[in-house]
Structures are given as structure tokens and as C-alpha cells.
Amino acid sequence: MTSPDPFSPARLGPKSLRNRLIKCATFEGATPDALVTDELIEFHREVAAGGVAMSTVAYCAVAPEGRTDRHQIWMRDEAMPGLRKLTDAIHSEGALAAAQLGHAGAVANSVSNRKKALGPSRIPAPMGMSVTRKLTTDDIAEMVTTFRRAARIAVDSGFDGLEVHCGHNYLISSFLSPLLNRRRDGYGGSLVNRARFAREIIEGVREEVGDEAAVWAKLNMFDGVGKPGPGRGGRLSGFNIDEACEVAQLFESDGHLDALEPTAGSSLLNPMYLFHGQPPRKEFADAFHGSMRLGLKAMAPVFLKHYPYHDAYLLPLARQLREAVSMPLILLGGITDRASMDTALADGFDFVAMGRALLREPDLPRRIADDPTVTSRCVHCNLCMPTIYSRTRCPIREGEVPDPTASAVG
Template sequence: MTLDLSTVDPFAPAQLGPITPRNRLIKCATFEGRTPDALVTDELIEFHRETAAGGVGISTVAYCAVAPEGRTDRHQILMVPEAADGLRRLTDAIHSEGALAAAQLGHAGPVANSISNRAKALGPGRIPAPMGMSATAKVDADDIKRVTQNFVDAARLAVDCGFDALEVHCGHNYLISSFLSPLLNHRRDGYGGSVVNRARLAREVLEAVRGAVGDEAAVWAKLNMFDGVGKPGRGRGGRPWSGFNVDQACETAQLFEADGFIDAIEPTAGSSLLNPMYLFHGKPPLAEFADAMKGPIRTGMKAVGPVFLKHYPYRDAYLLPLAAELRKSVSLPLILLGGITDRASMQTALDSGFEFVAMGRALLREPDLPLRIQEDASTVSRCVHCNLCMPTIYSETRCPIREGEVPDTFSPA
């Protein structure tokens, strides 16, 4: 029997696999920029404690890299035993405010910065890895075995350190997502070609993670619906030149559901390699991004930024049209991400059949926004969707706009 979500209060407790967060609101994974030594800091703990105190049901810690070469740079948390004490302090702080803690586990693959990591970036084949100004090394059978074990070890460490949920990153053309993409994956073995083959790495990782943690934690997949790249058709040599699309995402989600290893899917979109603004929407902060870069990357951003960082008009719940296709394809719980800023957008998600909602940028401006919405359903978010928070990931992720200030770059479109 299908639950009539139109009668469900987004602020009431809800079951997600083996856990029951206090409400249906999840603070989504957004790199916090507070781990300069790849370890938890007091600043990171306070960031998530404040978010938990602000009323979300789950606060997701990002980005918990499963392998040294799998970081977008060396300043991200690396899931190794040396990180355990800090991770325990972090989950304790989140729990102390009544929320549950989730860890986003991922391998950046071609999005990794090989220069910063001092390790070769990995991909389904030799494809550009622009953050390291290099090309990826093609993953072989030994790499697949090792990376899968890296996910297992990271999952076990996270649960042992008090995390209640695990998000496995299968989006944004990180390693697993790059295998899913027909634009990036040209393999001719069992991990390339059909959707079933391209989804094989994701399915093996999800099975291994579930096997490692059992019912000790909820497990969900962050799954791309569309890379935001290309059109139907084929390029030179018969190779597809369109990225992963929603039809392939629906087929992949059905495979995940049939496997039975995850408790939910968080649909996402865009590509950190090819089209990052398709995830965020709104006006891209071109000058601010260039200013945040160093050396040749700054020069390159100034040159290609206007082409690389596209402008998609912002609207509330902007990923809903794509995610609705996924909703029709599977019965697994879904977490709607993208433009959830008020009670109306929360209710729209629930009325559309989504069990949970995820909030990101709005919480940077107002960590206590959920409590304020719960107290007064007419509360309006102070986030103006200017995206000036995006370049702050290279220092300390935050909303740089002072109270009452509207940035010069702001446009409601």
C-alpha cells in the first residue's frame, strides 16, 4: 500500500531503513572546507553541531574519501584509523543536539586533484582529470577490488565511530558516476557498454558496503539523473557524446532496488567535470571562482568559466521534474534535493511522493532555518540563491553575505 504523503508532517519522525530520524529533513553533503589536515577539526564539529541544533533530522558530513587518491584535494577527510577519534567527537556532537549523523563516502575518480593528492587520478579509461591537469589512469581489475575494499573499510570505520547512515556517492562524475556515464566510460569489458555493465561497479560497492554494516546503519545512494551534457546521438567513431540521462538513471535505480542493498536514493544531477551548475542552478559566480583559484587553474577558470559554468535559472524544488521520473520507476524511498528552502517546497516534495528532503545552501545562511519553519510555516529563507557560497569551499564554506545585504551579482532569474 502506498503511503499518502500529503498527510505527512515533514517535522514528524520518519523511518529510513533501520533508523528513525526525528524528521524528514536532511542536511545534504556539502564540502565544509574545515579539514586542512584531512582530519576532523573543532571547526567542523561546531559546523555540524550548529546545523543539528538548527533542527534537521540528519546532518551529512562531506566529503569522506575512501582512498588517498580519491579526494578532490588532500584537505578532505580521509577515512583511515587516524581519523577515528575526531569522527567520534563529531558524531557525539551531532547526537547531543538530537540529530543523527550521516557520512558521505566517495571516491572522486576523475574529479580528484592528482597534484594535491600526489597520486594518480582514476577513471574508467584515460579521460581528462582537469583538477590535476592530467589524465586518469584506467582502472583495472585489481583497482576495482581495492577500491571496493576501501569503501568497505570506510563504511565500517564510519559506523564504528557512531555514524547512523552512509551515503555512497554515485553522482557528479566521481568514480562510480564516471563508470555510469556513456560519455566517459568506453570500456569493452564487464564494466562498460550496457547500463547493466556500467552500473556493475556501483552495485558491487553497494553490496559490499551493506555486507560490512548490515542493519547497523541506513545506506543510501546519491545517484545522478543527468550529467547535464549533450544530446541524443553519436559522435565520431560511433561513441556516444551525451552523458548519463534520466532514462538510464531510472534503469540503474531499478537495478539498485532489485538488489536490495540500499534503503533510499538521493537523486542529483550535474557533473563536476563537465557541468557543475546543473546541480546548483542560479547565476554562477565567475569572478569569485577565479579569485579563489591559484596559478594556471585561475587563468584557466577566467578563460573557460563563462562556458564551463552555465546559468540555469533558479526555482524552488528545481530538480523535481527529473526526480519525478525516478519516482515513477522505483518504490524505494527517495530524498529530494535542490531548492528546498521553505515549508511549501517541503510539502511539494512530500505531495509528489518523496519521503525525505535535503537542504544545502539555505542552511549555510541560516542553520536554524528548519526550527524557524517548524515554528512558523510562513518563514521565508534569507538565502537569495546568489551562489557566492560556492567558491568559499576553498577556504571555509559559508554564506559570505551579511544580514540585510544583497550581492551585486544577485539576479532572481
């Protein structure tokens, strides 16, 4: 059977997309007042003009305490006029707009937010140099309502797609983790119990929006803590691929999602497992101040590990998820050229998601469509990572650091 062309039209749930390329969520650092800015609008308009079918806005927190800091949008009535301008700008370029809905949980900065960070248990919340408050069952019910309310605001603001963030040890992901979730009630212990929170939120979002938007979940395959292989999870390890396949099957049986977007790594414990490539240890520490800067400099080799980059680097894990479910999957992680797109689609993935490559070249999809031999100029230095605390950008593209490939061009 011939695999689809990455630039052919496709459907994601109730929505038609002009091709199979999605701009994945990469926090833009362009909302200093927790509201949409002209800079944020231009960021996504440029990406939409560059040829993707859908651009995902991150990070759309469902509640004020669910932000990694107070300079992030949280979904409320006050934000709607700006969000509408943003989705209108994306639509004007022929693309669809998606909102990544999430709650940062233990990754939230309680000092910046002036609100206690939340978790499934009392666990460290290093951004605020504190510990989380354990959610009660009443809190959990309210959180489902909070996600529903955020989904309604997003759809009423013109978003066509909703990504429920179940990755990176943010709040939902931390419930899935046997390392972070130490509960002894119906939301802890067995995998089915640990997945209950995610399933209730996803069900609530789908009930709220129906067919008004495509709904998918970003699901961790491996937290990057312990071993990812068969049968190696347990209390001393994070969420792994075996558990991810079981949770994906639960999601599929529930029937509330249009797709899954497999991801990996932990913003709390091991962020580089998501990114791969050079770890920007000095630059990451320099993005902070005071004790956080000192702590990150001391712990950088442990916290920011080095995983060699290769194109489609999450594909080996994602193939196991592909075998476990039949629902549509969106592959991210090192999608940089026509070859990686074709490989993903040939392996049964329905869409591909691009991130860092679009920071370097927002028009890369359009150029690949015109010339399949075009490859990304992203060098996987990951210097874009620390810029999320100021304004997300590629420092090489902006001329802030030398382009290591420049001497080879002539």
C-alpha cells in the first residue's frame, strides 16, 4: 500500500487540513502580560504562511496556577479578543489554529504565579523552590471543569484544534507517573487508576466541544527516568513505553480523541530527552537569576543530559505505540526534511509535527513542497531552549550567535 504524500490534504477528526504538517507547541515567550501580543500573532502568522496545515499555540494554561510563570496566557474571558485576532491571522494564511491546553503542575513557578503549585502528591516544585499541594478528589473534579471551560474559551476564540497536554510531567503526566503519583485512592496505584485523571479531562473536553474542534492528546512514551524498555517500570522509574501503550489503548477505547501525539522527556526531571542534540547548559542557567541560576549551573550535567541527535529520533519508541493502537498518530521529534516525513507516513503515522526547524526557517514546509531535496538548516544546538524565558527564537537566525554552517556555504 502506498503511503500518503505529506503535502496531500487530510482530515483530523472533524477538520480538514491542507496537508499533513503541524507546527507543534513550542512556548513562544511573547505574552508578558499573559495576553496575546502583536508579536505572538506575527510569530504564528509567519509559520502559517510558511506552509504548515495547523499552528499550535503554547502554552495555553487552563488556570493561573498552572503556568510555568505568570507571563503565560491562561484561558479566561479577558484573553478572548486577542486570541480571536491570533486565530484570524493564522486563518488568513490558509492554516488552522490549535491551542495546547495544559496545567504545569509541579513545573509551575509558585513564586511568579503567587499561587501554590499542584500535584498528585506532595512532590518537589523546583521552579518555586517549594513542594506541591496534593489535589483532593474535589480539586480533581474542579480541574475537569476548568479544562472544559478553557476548551470552550478556545473554540469560541476561533481555534480549530485542541491539544490536551498529557506529557513532560506536567500535571496530567505527573498523575500517570508511578514515580510522582503516590496516591492510595482511585487516582493512584494501578495504571488504570493513574490514567483516570487524564481520561476524565479528555472526556470533559470532548463533551464540551463535540465536533466543533479536533481533539488530541500529547502523551509521554517515556519520562526519561529509569529505563524505557519492556517491564522496567515500577515505583523507582518514571512512565515508560509499555504503560504508554496501555494508556493509549484506554484512550482509544474511550473514543474521545481524534489522534495522539507521542512525546517524551520531563520538564521536571529530564527535558533533553525530548529535544536531543547539544544541551545548552550555560545558556539555560544564564536565563535565571539568584539561587536558581547557581543551582542549574551546579546540576546542569545531571539535569541537561546529552542525547545524540538524529532525524526522527522518537520514531523507534513511537513505532511501539503505532503497533498498540489504530487511531491516528502525529509523529514529532526531528522531522526536518522530506525523507523524515516520508518515513513517518510509510510507518503508519498520519501527521508529522515540526518545532525547532520552524524557528530557524518558518517557510521550510513550503520550500520542501517546491523542492523535495531541501533540508533544514537547524543544527540542533538547542540554543532556542533558553529563549522561552524572553522571546522564543533561533539565535542563529537572529544573528545572535555565529552560524556554524556559514563557512560551508559559498
